[in-house]
Amino acid sequence: MALPFSLVLYGLAIWAELRGALTLTGGEFVYPLDDTYIHMSLARTLALHGVWGITPQEFSGSSSSPLWTLILAGLFAAAGANAYIPLVLNVIAGAALVFVVDRALSPGLHAAWRLAATSLIVFAMPLPTLVFLAMEHVLHALITLLFVFAAAAIYRGETVRGRVAIVAALAFALVGARYEGLFVVIPVCFLVWARHGLRPALVIGAAGIVPVVGYGFFALSQGGFFVPNGLLVKAVAPLLGHPPPEGFHSRSPVLPLWFLIALSAVLLFDRTDRRARFLHLSFLPAAGLHLGLAATGHLFRYEGYLIPLGVVAIATQVAVFGFHPRFYTNASRLARTLFWALIVAPFLIRGGMAALITPRACANIHGQQVRMARLVHARLDEGAVALNDIGAVAWFGAVPILDLAGLGSDDVARLRIQGRFGPEAIRPLIREHGVRLAMLYDSWFRGALPPEWTRIGEWMTPDNVVLGDARVSFYAVDPAAAERLKRAIDDFGGAESGGD
Template identity: 30%
Template sequence: MKKTTIFFLSILLLALLVFYNLQVVMVFAGRFIYPLDDAYIHLSMAKNFAEFSVWGITQYEFSSATSSPLFTFLLAILIKVFGNWEYIPLVANSVAGLFLVWVSHNYLKQFSKLTYTIFLFSIVLLMPLHLMIMTGMEHVFHTLTMILVLLAFKKYLEHQTPRGFSNLALLAIVATGFRYESLFFIFFMCVYLFFIKKEYFQSIALGLFAMTPVLIYGWISLDHGSFFLPNSLILKGNTNHGFVGFITRMAGNGFRGISVLILVLILIAQIFIKAKSQKLWMDKISKNAIPLVVFFGFSLHLMFANFGWLIRYEAYLVVIVLFAIAPFADSVFQKKTGNIILKTEIIVFLLVVFCLRFIPMVKNQNLASKNIFDQQIQLADFLHKYYKNSKIVANDIGAITYYNNIHLLDTYGLGSIEVAKRRKDEHGKFTDSKNLQDYISNTSKSQDFDIALVYDSWAHMPDYFTKVGTLAIQDNYICGGSTVTFYSVKKENAEKLRSQLVQFSKEVPKDVSIKIIN
């Protein structure tokens, strides 16, 4: 079978996986529902920027709620051109996914047919690519641009032409714009150019180019009274709980990212085996330029970024490591009298990663979409029916803002900078933050908010709020909590809200339970 045929088979497999998951979600929802509420955060911000020129989760104020400014900006352009359609991220990701498979094909076709086949299908299945497409998030674009950065870096090291450097610098800017974690790897590219290649100007220039999206976005955010970094990085990063918290979270990252760690073991073996054949330290390093950049970049991600949450945060790492170990695996596979143990270990490790990443997602991806449909979409529908232009207190904010025109007080802080500042000062605390509770209480009263729909475990509501009812879902996998509590901010409107919940309870899916509190 020719490699071109294998390439088209991988595309067909990807299309079948996407189609299958679309059909499963359509059965219970009647339409496709993204498996993460964060996808609707991107959509809401993109819609507001395209239609109202406001970079925010609502049209009424600036909010740095996106961790991927370039992806949100791309969606805004597409909405401006094609109109506000909720499936724009799905289509855009599908196109980027096809490009990723095509780039992988062009890179892997230099190797044997066995290596080509194993690694091309590994990229599709171990990422898994269909899941990242269907999240409606930025991860496919980020992975694609990071692979292009690595290939551009490799090409520049081989030829060192001005055009090669300009391509590398441009791709570094784009990759950082999609996710700031790109800087982990670009930093070590700069280190390599500075200390190993002695290209001081190129090293500094590459770092400055890569930092451009961070600096521009940070300046805009500060100018609007927000943080230099996006709110999500400030509130979710691995530096909010002191040294002990840092170590604990890093250990948790290692546990959640065990599938990537398994691949990194192959990367480490590759580095040591290639270095062993070189006598000089400089040669040991230069022969492992790409693997070392990938290893140290992964290490920074382990320390300072996140893993898990629908296995999306580390998805790009899987593909990057696969690219880095492909040449080594090819040399192992082609040795007729080589180390059979090493050959077996590579195959076994890839199969273990398949079992850890792909197989669980066959169920969990659709369960996540079911959770979002049962909770976030129902909340959005409730607000659209009764409060679509009202002032709402909430702490999971994607679908409810995308499908409505509400004013928002976000008790988590992604969409409300004053809340984010208080949570940052309290090191991300929720229920035990008196400062945060006082702010929610005073703001809700002074700005005449109507209702609250929140996870009680995320933030205590003021005593003058009236608890009216709850919405609970079954088999929660992805939502911030299985139960959302409804409060009437104004006591005199509690009975009205209670009546609305009674009426709405007749319209929700059978797996959703609405209970009224008298």
């Protein structure tokens, strides 16, 4: 009976967050991150125009999940560009994740403990929030588990030849879903190599590299970069001494992940079997690589895929051998109770924070990005707009866009990587794209904007929990058009008057 209860819990958690979000947005469903609309816009453009870009005008390497983009584009082409399709996919993927975890633990773990494990994953991942993000993260977590479970069967000595093809296919899908999938593929390849030799490990590793290389050569053929713009602007540029705009990194509590790492490491040296050892040795290096090389946070999404893997690794061993580290078996009952309270508390805090933040994040996107998109669509139907958060405007606004953050405009990304981003570099791009209006966070562009731009107003969004800045400023690129643009904004619903 653990699985039905787990699915009901999962459904209730989603319902609670949905109800909270709709209350704050006046009954209108809005995703809690602008990035969701970036994926949707990219998939729509690909489905309707055959262009890999935010708008039909140009290619842009805006997605770090080629597989998710292709899935969405296929569904948009077949069923129309419906904004609810990504949400439905994520609800299904989340239910599948709960099912897979329950089935993986069912051979040796009591139903009550399986329910506890799946509940921990639902709350601490946190699964409802990642479902509401409606991007690739839940699918990525699901494929991660399927990949590791399939590879564990090889490691245990079961039939290798037929299973290598399955594991290789899952490696391809895992990295195609998110490049962080390589953090899991790498240790699995070494484990397979140690157990069965180099050839199957090379096959699995090569399959994991194919999405990276395939996308890279495709992007180069379109005039883009070998890796997606987000990775370049957020990761590569800082290594070259050119930091990304402020606000690109938002942290979330990762203490639960550190606790899982500590427990997994302790249990690895306790009594274990081959399957549990494989799961530990897959999880620990993957978590270390992620924490060392990748980001965490921004609504809990980046590290979320590791939590199910860590919980399953620990629960698999406990199911067979119990929990018997020396420090624990020698402790009093009170000390054991305090130990588990200390372990569980960060998971509950992370889940509670997610439940509180997600509806407010929906309200933030509704009050800023969606409002900007409707302004552009209703009042500013001539020329392009310059932005730093492009998703909602691209999805709802249907106008040409110049992304001054660099995620949706390769020319800007190139300038940022080269350290040449500034007024002199921006001016020709503005002319080339026919930009009339810029809607930007001043905090992201200190000293970088052309001084001749006229600031014509600003919007403030209260109770900001997810926006790069609560204050978005409006600029007339051509001072001669400032009064007309300001009047259009005021007629729409008003920017607070402001000038420098």
